[in-house]
Amino acid sequence: MTNYPTMPVDGRAKKHIVILGTGGTIAGTGEPGRTTGYTAGTLELQTLIDGVPGLTGLARLTGEQLINADSDNITARDWLTLVGRINALTHDDVDGFVVTHGTDTLEETAFFLHLAAKTHKPVVMVGAMRPYTATSADGPMNLYQAVALARSDAAKDHGVMVVFSDGIYSARDVTKVNTFKTDAFSGRDIGCLGYMRDDTPYFFHKSLQPHTLSTPFDVTGLDALPSVGIAYFHIDADPAVLDFMFAHYDGVVLAGAGDGLASSLWSDRAARLIAETGKPFVRSARIANGMVNFQTNGAISAGNLNPQKARVLLQLALTVTRDHQKIGQYFATY
Ligand code: ASP
Numbered sequence: 155m156t157n158y159p160t161m162p163v164d165g166r167a168k169k170h171i172v173i174l175g176t177g178g179t180i181a182g183t184g185e186p187g188r189t190t191g192y193t194a195g196t197l198e199l200q201t202l203i204d205g206v207p208g209l210t211g212l213a214r215l216t217g218e219q220l221i222n223a224d225s226d227n228i229t230a231r232d233w234l235t236l237v238g239r240i241n242a243l244t245h246d247d248v249d250g251f252v253v254t255h256g257t258d259t260l261e262e263t264a265f266f267l268h269l270a271a272k273t274h275k276p277v278v279m280v281g282a283m284r285p286y287t288a289t290s291a292d293g294p295m296n297l298y299q300a301v302a303l304a305r306s307d308a309a310k311d312h313g314v315m316v317v318f319s320d321g322i323y324s325a326r327d328v329t330k331v332n333t334f335k336t337d338a339f340s341g342r343d344i345g346c347l348g349y350m351r352d353d354t355p356y357f358f359h360k361s362l363q364p365h366t367l368s369t370p371f372d373v374t375g376l377d378a379l380p381s382v383g384i385a386y387f388h389i390d391a392d393p394a395v396l397d398f399m400f401a402h403y404d405g406v407v408l409a410g411a412g413d414g415l416a417s418s419l420w421s422d423r424a425a426r427l428i429a430e431t432g433k434p435f436v437r438s439a440r441i442a443n444g445m446v447n448f449q450t451n452g453a454i455s456a457g458n459l460n461p462q463k464a465r466v467l468l469q470l471a472l473t474v475t476r477d478h479q480k481i482g483q484y485f486a487t488y
Contacts, residue, residue: 158203158215169249169305173217174239175199176232176263178225178256180293182285189334192285194224194256202254205286206294212353213249213305225256225263225281230379230469233266237373244273250304254297257281257330257338260316264325265466268314268365269488270373276309277366279316279325283336292319292336302353309355312347313365322348324361326488329460331442343443344458363488371470380404380472382465386440387416393423400427405434405468408453409461414439414446425451434472434481438464454482 160168175181177195181202184192199217203209220235221228240251251273255263264279271277280300282293300317303309314325318339327341341347348357373379383403385395387410399406408424410416414437416424428435429452437446438456445458456464467488471481 155216155218156200158200158210158217160210160214168212168214170247171213171215171250171252171301171304172243172248173199173203173215173252173254173301174236175202175217175219176221176225176228176236176253176255177223178254178260178281179285180254180256180280180282180297181222182282183287184285186287187289189284189288192287194285195222197286198222199254202286202293202297206298209298209301212298212301215301223256225259228256228259228263231377233263233270233379234373234376236263237267237270240267240271240273240277241374244275248275250276250309251278252297252300252304253277253279255279255281257283259462261325261329261339262462262466264314264316264328265463266470268325269369269467269470270371271314271366272372274310274367276304276306276312277314278304278309279314280318283332283334283338298353299350303350303355306355308357312357312360315347317350320350321346322350322355322357326361326363326365326459326463329442329463365488369470369488370474373470373473376473379469382407382468382472384409384461384465386461387411387420391417391420393417393419396420396423396427400431400433403433404472405436407436407438407456407461407464407468409440410437410446411440413444413448414456421451424453428452432476434468434476434478436464436468436481436485449482452478454478454485457485459485
């Protein structure tokens with residue numbers, strides 16, 4: 155673990171925050187000034203930390219560069235490495251964690267950690283929409299606020315959070331909603347947990363669903379996760395897609411239309427494949443807001459989890475059980 159030099163202590167003991175680096179645009183570089191045509195995950199943590207005025211005054215910082223990747227290349231193995239480090243370091247003299255990550259799949263890693271990290275200490279994920287070399291890069295302020303949140307007593311018991319563009323979001327609700335603007339994350343109609351103003355968090359809400367230490371998902375010792383695919387329904391979608399999905403994955407999530415729905419051809423084929431294979435089929439929706447209400451034809455409702463979040467929960471559920479009723483209860487709970 156690298157120790158980063160901190161500014162002199164001002165009489166109060168500083169919190170110890172561990173920063174775990176995984177790459178992304180926050181560590182990206184390109185043509186000076188520009189926001190396009192850059193490469194994500196090129197800079198080391200030390201450079202990111204050096205680029206944030208006042209950061210080392212907030213906390214005693216140590217860091218580990220776990221990987222340095224574009225988050226589209228993150229794998230389940232990377233998740234297992236990341237959660238393993240958090241679960242191990244939480245027993246040390248550590249007060250909170252910050253994870254730097256690309257924004258494309260940040261919500262998936264965040265929800266995985268929210269369900270599988272075994273710590274009561276704050277875990278804050280952060281990224282940036284503009285590379286480090288861009289004019290008005292957003293990474294430095296996002297990282298500053300992530301460390302400020304991770305060291306805050308108010309951040310305890312919220313599970314994993316995401317800080318982005320002055321907003322604090324629960325890992326359960328947050329999703330990426332813009333392809334390039336800096337205010338790229340939202341809690342959809344559930345909203346945010348609160349706001350950051352400089353280094354001060356202001357909380358207004360709390361997510362009710364259990365997380366971290368209160369879930370049955372412990373991935374210690376695993377070197378892979380069950381495989382789950384997402385089938386995206388659209389007009390004229392070929393039901394043979396479902397044959398492929400059920401043949402290749404341990405479970406399937408539907409990105410359905412409206413209330414997690416699909417054509418009669420798809421619904422009938424799914425019902426037959428569930429019965430034949432015994433594999434779980436979770437109905438989620440390609441709609442941003444609302445929830446999928448009913449468990450129908452042997453399918454499980456994803457509630458208000460979007461397809462990529464439902465996929466994460468189904469992967470973890472399958473580490474514990476293959477029982478569809480129990481998996482349905484997990485979806486109603488987490
Ligand atoms: N493709 C990048 C990534 O997810 C985008 C970003 O970080 O904003 O790593």
